[in-house]
Amino acid sequence: MAGRTSAQAVQAFVDPLQLALSCVTDAVVNIGGGYHPADEPHALTLGDGSPVRLRGDPPLALSVILHYRIVRATGQRGLWRVQAIGYLYALEDPDGREVLAYHWHPLGHSAVLHPHLHLGAGARVGFPRLSDAHLPTGWVALEAVLRLAVADLGVEPRRADWDEVLRRTQKALEQW
């Protein structure tokens, strides 16, 4: 997402995310001052970082954390754009046990640099090693996880046009 200023680029990046999230929650994205280019990644989170309870049966809870960096838009002098450089999308069951978590943390201390999926205790997986495994996924859009939550995991959408909204915001993100 690009903007004439770095702040505009961040806004252009966050707005579709907030719109996508509005399909399942009224919780707001929090940013900790990440509007300027920096060597260290910036982060945003849904709500205050605690899992946000969603409507549905069972009532799952959603956590979203994204890392991003602000860089010059290639070939467009004077423009800035935002690159997503890491994420955590997780769904918990009503007892607070993680069901599934999509991770991408190439800049941390983990040896696992590729995007992957964890099946947590809430998934009730019977194969012991699978609960610690890093299942490779390729890069996963937040919209895909929200769509999974609504279409397959019983989460009630908060807006009737959720399908179109998620399609639109994911398409906009993938253009970058």
Place this chain on the structure above:
Amino acid sequence: MATQTAKANGRIRELTREQARALLDRQARRYLGMGGDEFVRKWDAGEFDDNPDRPEVMRVAMLLPFGR
């Protein structure tokens, strides 16, 4: 950019530096039973490197930019 209180523009909430650090602190206490400053110190010292992928560690580690 920073203000005394968090401001919400209807779409995002911009935290002050203090509020961002408090967010990290809160989640570090929730998931790991330690404060945010302690987590940052231990993380930078590599004390979680035996298994940084533990869900509770990763949740807090991903919030590190709020505390730096």
